[in-house]
Amino acid sequence: MIRKCLFPAAGYGTRFLPATKSMPKEMLPIVNKPLIQYGVEEALSAGLTQIGFVTGRGKRALEDHFDTNYELEHQIAGSSKETLLAGIRALIEQCSFSYTRQTEMKGLGHAILTGEPLVGDESFAVVLADDFCVHEPDSVLEQMVALHETHGCSIVAVEEVPWEKTASYGIVSGEAVGDDLVRVTTMVEKPEPSVAASNLAVIGRYLLTPDIFEILKSIPPGRNGEIQITDALNEQAKAGQVLAYRFKGRRFDCGSIEGFVAATNYIYQQHYDVGENYPRP
Ligand code: UTP
Helix, strand or coil: CCCEEEEEECCCCHHHCCCCCCCCHHHCEECCEEHHHHHHHHHHHCCCCEEEEEEECEHHHHHHHCCCCHHHHHHHCCCHHHHHHHHHHHHHHHCEEEEEECCCCCCHHHHHHHCHHHHCCCCEEEECCCEEEECCCCCHHHHHHHHHHHHCCEEEEEEECCHHHHHHCEEEEEEECCCCEEEEEEEEECCCCCCCCCCEEEEEEEEECCCHHHHHHHCCCCHHHCCCHHHHHHHHHHCCCEEEEECCCEEEECCCHHHHHHHHHHHHHHHHCCCCCCCCC
């Protein structure tokens, strides 16, 4: 059973400068709720209550968000605004939070390896909160956890991207083993469209078996001199131990301005434009 979810959040978020100069991009709000809170809500929806953050500079905002602010709560106690904190309060009550710091930005694989002390020797989830996913009633992570209970191996969420965009993603190829499942044979980080084996791109949801840590320790730096999670997963794939899952739902790349604006409009139209309680907790 998977209980832990790791959130790598140490990247510089350069595409959102100057907003991310002193604040992690995971704190950017979609309407009135930060990306990271949506991510933790998704983890909790899948039954994952032990939350680990791999942070870099600006970690205080993340830590403070998942903590009680007595002064503020005292100020708004008894007012209508109190309900706006109900969602974050529920997360604080139901989850535990731990933090570690990636001191050098050596890539996503390195960030995940930095989280090893928070995970230990068990399968775990990784969520990149800037990939904002929506699906009801079962979240993308819920769908993946259910699959993991059947298959037991590592699982990556994938979606088809336009061919001209393969150079922005980890790209998988393999054999279909079900409607929405591919047993991965190879994974390549950011291939040019001319050499990409498919247009099935890995997005920011992973379920990983704990042997990934030893692999991450043993592989050499890959693309851009960074330790790539794609390279480590490729080692597991050679042993037939990685499934790619075409998830049900919609993903917004909130690491890009266009994706962030699209997600904001989507959530606004879904919840606020129709006169539901405004704003939402
Ligand atoms: P990105 O490739 O989106 O990079 O990282 P970034 O720095 O966050 O954003 P840009 O491209 O400069 O705008 C993917 C995810 O991996 C994490 C990031 O925080 C993000 O969630 N990451 C990446 C780390 O935690 N450490 C790293 O060394 C690299």
